[in-house]
Amino acid sequence: MTSTMPDIARGHIATLMDTLAALRGQSGRIERWGRLLAERLGSGSRLLAAGAGESAADAEHLTAELIALDRGDRNPLSAIALRTTGPDLAGFGYSEKDGEDALARQVTAHARARDVVVLLSPSGRDHTLVLAARAAHRSGATTLAFTGHCPNQLANAVEDAVCLPGTTASVQExxxxxxxLLYEAVELAAPAFEGMPVSRAVE
Incomplete structure (x- = not known):
């Protein structure tokens, strides 16, 4: 029997609802991450974020939200989205095909102890992100990941992970x-750390 668009839509939405239900079950972990980020970033450390494929946009969304965290009299928080493509890397041999260490090199350049590195990959099999996680460990940074069904390579390479079951599409969405949710968790935790210095110490 040939599937119709309503059948496809019902199946997709049902899978997405299952994935979102799993995400709701991870709310306690995300709340802890929010407190960690509020404390670290509020005391002068920073967030580095990167994603595989379409998740790169989610990493940029997270960093933009944290920089814009200026409701009331709060200062913006230091957050940098890392990329494997773009004019800043053009001409230097770094592409998604040839530059598997592009993110790792950026992490090595920017990450310091007490920074936090957040990596996003629906499959958890992106070797570029695994290398970035290893570079973060060498730098003394804390590593977190949003990823798909576990165990997977990325989840095994970081200190803590939110693992979501489902199809690649439902996990991506x-x-x-x-x-x-992570941004909201940071915002909720931020008042507890107000008054802490936000300038980054010269290293």
Missing amino acids: SMLAAVN
Whole structure:
């Protein structure tokens, strides 16, 4: 029997709802991450974020939200989205095909102890992100990941992970919600750390 668009839509939405239900079950972990980020970034450390494929946009969304965290009299928080493509890397041999270490090199350049590196990959099999996680460990940074069904390579390479079951599409779509939840968790925790210095010490 040939599937119709309503059948496909019902199946997709049902899977997405299952993935979102799993995300809701991870709310306690995301709340802890929010407190960690509020404390670290509020005391002068920074967030580095990167995603595989379409998740790169989610990483940029997270960093933009944290920089814009200026409700009331709060200062913006230091957050940098890392990329494997773009004019800043053009001409230097770094592409998604040839530059598997592009993110790792950026992490090595920017990450310091007490920074936090957040990596996003629906499959958890992106070797570029695994290398970035290893570079973060060498730098003394804390590593977190949003990823798909576990165990997977990325989840095994970081200190803590939110693992979401489902199809690649449902996990990808749920990651934007996960990023928004993390931002909200940071915002909720931020008042507890107000008054802490936000300038980054010269190293």
